[in-house]
Amino acid sequence: MELIELKNKICESFTGTTDELNHVLTLVSQDRSVFPFNEYEHLILSLIALGGLTYNQYLEIRTEYISENPYLWIFEISAPTTFGKFAQTYAQGKSPALKIPSKKIDANFSNEYDLWLDGIKIEVKASRAVNAESTDPLYVKALSRNTKQPFLMNFQQLKPQCCNVFIWVAVFRDEIVVWVMSASEVLGNPLFSKGQHRGNSGNEGQLHITHDNIHTLNQYELKDANIEQTIREAAKRNVHK
Known part of the structure; x- marks a missing residue:
């Protein structure tokens, strides 16, 4: 359930x-929101005050919203390193065979x-789906998977020469x-853009996923819980060993 x-x-x-x-609605639109007081708090309290919305109805709406947005909290992670660590932990949690590499x-x-599977070097990247036309904080412009809004996910700092397999974690x-x-x-x-940062000699790139091209990744989507087998199959397709 998105905000609209x-x-x-x-x-x-x-x-x-x-x-x-x-x-x-007019009063709410003219009001200025300042955390923790926002337009939804203003709207709900105003409707309750008018007697057209009960407290129990509010609780039902709140419960439904929370249950339909189980990963909204991830959009509140502000530090890139913390978000990256979440993605790595999430991927590793899908199989005990995935190991943290070391010498x-x-x-x-x-x-x-980031991860190792019997000689297969794995890089984990993650991104969050947000409204491409919004300048609001991430947790406000966060989108659901079946969204009709234009969205953008950027998978960056990609170094294909450093791994055999990529795991991309897309958070809605x-x-x-x-x-x-x-x-x-x-x-x-064809969407891969080389040379993301100046001075890296084209060794690092990025790839933007939008509502227009996300379908091109359907063939790579993990459909079941067997991520280990999926990784091994992907490694066999890697022509750069």
């Missing part, structure tokens, strides 16, 4: 007159990839999607 759907739900639950509702298992390891407010692909499939993707 939440607002519609609140308005549809109001049993007062249309004029009363429109008056409140003990890879003598040449120099922090260039209601679902987490995992894509598993070989390094060569990322490198050969």
